[in-house]
Amino acid sequence: MGHKEKLIIKEVNKKNKSEWSRFYSSYYAALCVYVSKFIEDTDAVEDLVQDIFIKIWESDHLFESHEELTNYLYRACYNNALLYIRDHQIRSSILSVLAKEEDLSVSQDDELYILTVKEEIIRQLYYYIEKLPTEQRRIILLRVEGRSWNEIAEYLGVSINTVKTQKARSYKFLRENLQNSPYIVLLFLFFP
Structure with a gap:
């Protein structure tokens, strides 16, 4: 040197x-x-x-x-x-799902409020996803990207049963942590 x-x-x-x-x-x-x-x-x-x-x-x-x-x-x-x-891909995926659910007749005055609520929803959900064990987090994040459960199994090189088991454990963890939150509905919106 x-x-x-x-x-x-x-x-x-x-x-x-x-x-x-x-x-x-x-x-x-x-x-x-x-x-x-x-x-x-x-x-x-x-x-x-x-x-x-x-x-x-x-x-x-x-x-x-x-x-x-x-x-x-x-x-x-x-x-x-x-x-x-x-993070940008996850945020975009979540916002696109929320946009589909949104009432299109919202006034311009409410747009900032809606955007703020959406960002808080994303923050809350992502906060708890990051607390999942590594394999469960990978599966949920792939699902947020829009992959089917079968595609996730194929991508990770594991059986669909492994994916389903990890999904069930992830849902349980997320439900427990979001049970008193209005964001629990996100589990059903994002991960059917």
């Missing part, structure tokens, strides 16, 4: 603001270009990359080499881009 790279690592680890600014400037554009290969929304790309820098700044982790730092930046960008895509 060259002197310049050692200095960058040392100053990044110390949270030196002037060196941090140079570090940010030297990586920011390249990371945005990298993330834009996965995500088309420029604002989302910039937010995602900035979040990575914020996490590094707030972290106590000390990087040992320039290579470790570079690998971390690109790996974090890649992982966060995949999470963004997954």
Whole structure:
């Protein structure tokens, strides 16, 4: 590792603001270009990359080499881009189902309220889906994407009985956690 790279690592680890600014400037554009290969929304790309820098700044982790730092930046960008895509697909799927159920005669005054309620519904449902065990969560998220139970079994390379068992366990967990919530109806809307 060259002197310049050692200095960058040392100053990044110390949270030196002037060196941090140079570090940010030297990586920011390249990371945005990298993330834009996965995500088309420029604002989302910039937010995602900035979040990575914020996490590094707030972290106590000390990087040992320039290579470790570079690998971390690109790996974090890649992982966060995949999470963004997954979350965006789930949100779009849920909103499209809700749009089909919505009364089309809603006034413009109520549109903001409806949008707020929809976002809260998505947040609540997604919150509990994320608490499911890994296999159950994968099955439910594939269902949210619009796949049939048979397609899910085929995609995961498991039997339909395994999918049904995991579905039943997921429903039980979601019902227990949503039982006092108006969102329980979502189980029947999204996962028939």
